[in-house]
Amino acid sequence: MEYICKLNAILTERNITNEEFTDKIGISRAALKGIINNETLPSFSVAFHISEILKMDIRDIWIRVKEQTADGILDDYIESLELSVRAENALRRKRIVTVRDLLDSDFDFKKIRGVGEQIEAEIINKISEVRTRIKQFNKK
Secondary structure: OEEEEOHHHHHHHOOOOHHHHHHHHOOOHHHHHHHHOOOOOOOHHHHHHHHHHHOOOHHHHEEEEOOOOHHHHHHOEHHHHOOOHHHHHHHHHOOOOEHHHHHHOOOOHHHOOOOOHHHHHHHHHHHHHHHHHHHHHHHO
C-alpha cells in the first residue's frame, strides 16, 4: 500500500517551518525531510504524534493511493494528483474529492473562488495527464 504525505502542504498552509515542527515532534530535520518527500513512512507513534499536534486525522495527512488501474486512478483522492494547495482547496470548495469527481466536472474552473488562469491551467493539465494514464491502462 502506498501513501502520499501532505505534511509539506499542511505546514506551508499554517506557516510552520520545518525547524519549528521538528522541535515540536522531536525528530531530526533529516527524518522530517524523508517523511515530507515520501521517501519513508514514520513509525505509528510519530505519525500519531504529528496528527495530534496538527489536530488532524492521520488519514488527512497521509493519503492512501489506490491500486494503479484505471478504476484505481479514478477512485484516488485529488491529493494523489499532487496539485498545489490553492488548486486542491478550490476543488474541495466545489466538493470535488476524487479524480472521478474531477473528470466528471464540466464547469468553468475560473468561476471557483480563488482560481485564476494559473490554477485553471494547472487543473486542466492534470486532467489531461490523468486521461492519458487511464488510456494507457485501458490499452493493456
